[in-house]
Amino acid sequence: MTDDDRLTRSGEIGPAERLAMNRTGSFDWDLDTGTIDVDESGLLVFGLTQDAYDGSPATLVARLAPEERTRLKGIVREAVKGGSVSYNAHFPIPQAEGAPHWTHVQARILRKPDGRAQRIVGVVRDTTAEVSHTAACRRARRTGATEGTGVRERDRPKTAAVVREALDGRVPEYLAVLEAELEESLRSDGPASGGEALRAALRGDCHLHSDWSDGGATIEDMGRTAAALGHDWAVLTDHSPRLTVARGLSAERLREQLDVVARLNEEWAPFRMLTGIECDILDDGSLDQEPELLDRLDLVVGSVHSKLRMDAKAMTRRLERAVRNPLMDVLGHCTGRLVAGGRLRPESEFDAERVFAACAESDTAVEINSRPERLDPPRRLLRLAVAAGAYFAVDTDAHAPGQLEWQILGCARAEECEVPEERVINTWSADRLSRWTRS
Ligand SMILES: [Zn+2]
Ligand SMILES: [Zn+2]
Helix, strand or coil, rough: CCCHHHHHCCCCCCCHHHHHHHCCCEEEECCCCCCEECHHHHHHHHHCCCCCCCCCHHHHHHHCCCCHHHHHHHHHHHHHHCCCCCCEEEEECEEEEECCCCEEEEEEEEEECCCEEEEEEEEECCCCCCCHHHHHHHHHHHHHCCCCCCCHHHHHCCCCHHHHHHHHHHHCHCCCCHHHHHHHHCCCCCCCCHHHHHHHHHEEEEEECCCCCCCCCCCCHHHHHHHHCCCCCEEEEEEEEECCCCCCCHHHHHHHHHHHHHHHHHCCCCEEEEEEEEEEECCCCCCCCHHHHHHHHCCCEEECCCCCCCCCCHHHHHHHHHHHCCCCCCCCCCCEEEEECCHHHHHHHHCCHHHHHHHHHHHHEEEECCCCCEECCHHHHHHHHHHHHHHHHHCCCCCCHHHHHHHHHHHHHCCCCCCCHHHHHHHHHHHHHHHHHHC
């Protein structure tokens, strides 16, 4: 079986399948060095091969018609200088023969604390087929014509008119439809159903936040909601000090939180709020909190929140060191990808087989993060983790009480990838879980 077959069978969206399906690639533009890292699918959208690409924005822009170059540069400049967090652009790429290919860019601008733009990450997508299809369907609906009458061919978008409209600052009508469809297709990575059997077996959630860090609700509200959902326990995992944007807890505040949780547990029995942390995995793989304090906690989730684009070798070392740390119990959202919403982010690159083998050896569970914009790890990697014999934690990473219901999304993916129920640590009692984390 070829690699591509495997990707297709697993339902995973790999580069080859993605391109065949909707021609989508990703890019990461480092504004300090001025280079744009574009993946293979992304280069194909621009009609470039890896050999023909030198990492320079100018090489990509050169693929556009001159008036389009000016327009695209204007959009990017305005977004970067104007303090925007994202931008979208839709433009044609002329072909040597035939009609131009339409390309959609959706990008997120990452800024330093002082507001200066540092990186732009995003997706590029060849939308030619959709543009003509959408236009044909709209026309067909208007005229009552049906598919197969040649409407599609006749209604190829009139390029000049579209460009004029775009230059006038008006968004062509079908592009608005396209935007909505793009949003939809990004969301559709999540399963529509399934996971009920595993969900019914879960007794708790190992990853949730309160307003002590970047959550929107109090510990009380999160705990009460978890209990109301039928959980026997939940683990409070607010962020660690280094994640200042998320108001990560200092050692002192975390100690304070432990006392608060202890008091709440007296009221809440038999429901138990277990103590925990979502601890940043630092660049060298060490954990961002005092070891004695981590040791006191019931459960430690370790996650990467910085330098997600470090090279695969370094990232493998970083993750491996972290998961082999006896203080760490769960590897949170391992690829860091964001697949929906205004922010998109490609997967971090690392040797997944190696990292999951280390998880299995050191009894560190691989998290199945249920957040709809994360759904991390992707199915391809989730199957690798199953093959490695790792434990799993199906978590919501909830930042508000309503998000505690998202666990069903992770359960559906777990079932789809044949995660054995007995390997899911959320099916255990609180006592069994804390015995396991302390062993
Ligand atoms: Zn996180
Ligand atoms: Zn989190």
